[in-house]
Amino acid sequence: MFVLTGIALQALPGTDSGTLLTLFWIGFILITFFYQTRIQSYLALNDISRGLNRLKVMKDKARKEAIDYLVNVGKAPADPAQRVDQFLDYVTIMPVDIDPAGLVGKIDHIVTTNNDRVRAEVGALLGQSSPVTVSISENLLEVATSLNAIHKIVRHFYLLGKKTNSYFTLIQLQMLMPMIIQEADALLNAVDSFKVGQPVGDGIGPVVVSKYMLGKEKRVVAKDTVMAITEYKGRKLYVLKADGPMAYVGQPGVAMKKIIDEMGIKPSAIVMIDAALKLEGEKTGEIAEGVGAAIGGIGVEKFQIEEVATKAKVPLYAILVKQSILEAITVMRKEIAEAADKVVQVLNRVIEEKTKEGDEVVVAGIGNTLGVAQ
Amino acid sequence: MMSSVPGPDKKTKLLVYTIEECPACGQKTKRAFAVGDYVTKDGAQCTKCSSPTKVSLVYAESSKPSGQ
Numbered sequence: 001m002f003v004l005t006g007i008a009l010q011a012l013p014g015t016d017s018g019t020l021l022t023l024f025w026i027g028f029i030l031i032t033f034f035y036q037t038r039i040q041s042y043l044a045l046n047d048i049s050r051g052l053n054r055l056k057v058m059k060d061k062a063r064k065e066a067i068d069y070l071v072n073v074g075k076a077p078a079d080p081a082q083r084v085d086q087f088l089d090y091v092t093i094m095p096v097d098i099d100p101a102g103l104v105g106k107i108d109h110i111v112t113t114n115n116d117r118v119r120a121e122v123g124a125l126l127g128q129s130s131p132v133t134v135s136i137s138e139n140l141l142e143v144a145t146s147l148n149a150i151h152k153i154v155r156h157f158y159l160l161g162k163k164t165n166s167y168f169t170l171i172q173l174q175m176l177m178p179m180i181i182q183e184a185d186a187l188l189n190a191v192d193s194f195k196v197g198q199p200v201g202d203g204i205g206p207v208v209v210s211k212y213m214l215g216k217e218k219r220v221v222a223k224d225t226v227m228a229i230t231e232y233k234g235r236k237l238y239v240l241k242a243d244g245p246m247a248y249v250g251q252p253g254v255a256m257k258k259i260i261d262e263m264g265i266k267p268s269a270i271v272m273i274d275a276a277l278k279l280e281g282e283k284t285g286e287i288a289e290g291v292g293a294a295i296g297g298i299g300v301e302k303f304q305i306e307e308v309a310t311k312a313k314v315p316l317y318a319i320l321v322k323q324s325i326l327e328a329i330t331v332m333r334k335e336i337a338e339a340a341d342k343v344v345q346v347l348n349r350v351i352e353e354k355t356k357e358g359d360e361v362v363v364a365g366i367g368n369t370l371g372v373a374q
Numbered sequence: 375m376m377s378s379v380p381g382p383d384k385k386t387k388l389l390v391y392t393i394e395e396c397p398a399c400g401q402k403t404k405r406a407f408a409v410g411d412y413v414t415k416d417g418a419q420c421t422k423c424s425s426p427t428k429v430s431l432v433y434a435e436s437s438k439p440s441g442q
């Protein structure tokens with residue numbers, strides 16, 4: 001372009017194209033020197049605004065899908081749109097952390113209150129419905145709420161950056177945008193699996209332990225959590241998972257506390273099977289072994305499990321199946337499903353190696369148990 | 375400056391299957407997923423030994439034959 005400008009200038013009679021070109025370059029350099037951040041802010045604003053539009057489309061779609069499910073599958077007697085909109089803006093106020101002693105108990109209390117409230121509200125919205133439908137509705141509303149919150153926060157920083165003309169706010173937001181969009185995309189994709197009740201990648205733990213629970217008597221040991229007693233090579237196994245095929249995650253922490261503290265069982269090991277986020281470059285369905293409480297979430301369950309295990313001095317073993325965030329919340333991929341048999345082998349080996357005949361072992365399949373009964 | 379916001383995915387279509395396994399002879403049957411299927415649900419009769427089967431897995435595969 002500059003070459004063309006040069007040629008054009010040369011064509012003009014009576015001008016020294018060399019001087020003009022130099023002036024042009026000096027002007028260009030001065031403009032980029034003084035207005036560089038302005039120009040970049042402008043580009044960032046454009047970029048973010050495009051991303052923001054996509055987020056808006058996504059959150060509207062998630063809201064619509066939730067409403068459609070409530071109406072078509074849940075057979076909600078009245079139009080749920082207004083209630084759903086109230087639901088999306090419902091806030092959970094986390095407890096203060098300036099005096100951290102006993103904080104986990106407080107968080108647990110608030111989270112449990114919220115979960116109970118969600119279920120009660122969905123139940124009221126649907127009249128009577130199967131527990132599977134109610135649990136799926138809960139999950140769909142949760143997805144819609146998350147997308148709504150993501151959109152609101154991104155919009156806040158976009159408008160703030162625009163208003164205050166803050167270069168760094170905008171550039172930071174622009175840099176984060178691809179990751180935010182990716183996560184939002186994963187959430188929206190989860191809707192498709194949830195509404196038809198397909199097991200998700202996170203359900204690999206429940207899939208594995210369901211093989212041990214099949215045909216055994218099940219009893220409820222905590223909210224949405226069931227346990228069966230079985231035997232493997234002379235060891236007595238207490239196998240836990242959330243109550244399927246509902247989209248529940250259960251309360252494995254409370255369940256383990258009950259097994260160890262109340263039922264007086266002295267396990268010589270606790271083995272937890274869960275999905276774990278893979279790093280970029282790692283293969284989906286890869287199995288990793290380790291020690292410690294294999295459980296995600298806000299940290300309440302993890303804390304409870306660590307506490308009960310520490311108090312009773314029970315070693316904690318973990319078997320993890322690697323997957324991406326998208327794979328964890330959308331329909332289970334073949335690579336993950338096919339890891340189930342290998343996990344069973346690893347689990348059997350861990351039990352054989354770490355315990356002896358006559359021992360008691362707690363085995364917990366952690367994760368969302370949608371589409372996985374027992 | 376390149377745009378940092380990725381465009382909408384050209385989604386690879388996923389096909390979802392249900393695997394029914396015979397506890398007696400171990401034969402596995404693969405069929406398309408139907409709404410209401412879940413792991414451990416009772417399946418059809420085994421074609422080999424006519425024992426009742428159970429759903430052992432539900433998973434998705436990319437429709438491209440090469441996987442990905």
Ligand SMILES: [Zn+2]
Pocket residue numbers: 396397398399400401420421422423424425
């Ligand atoms: Zn058979």
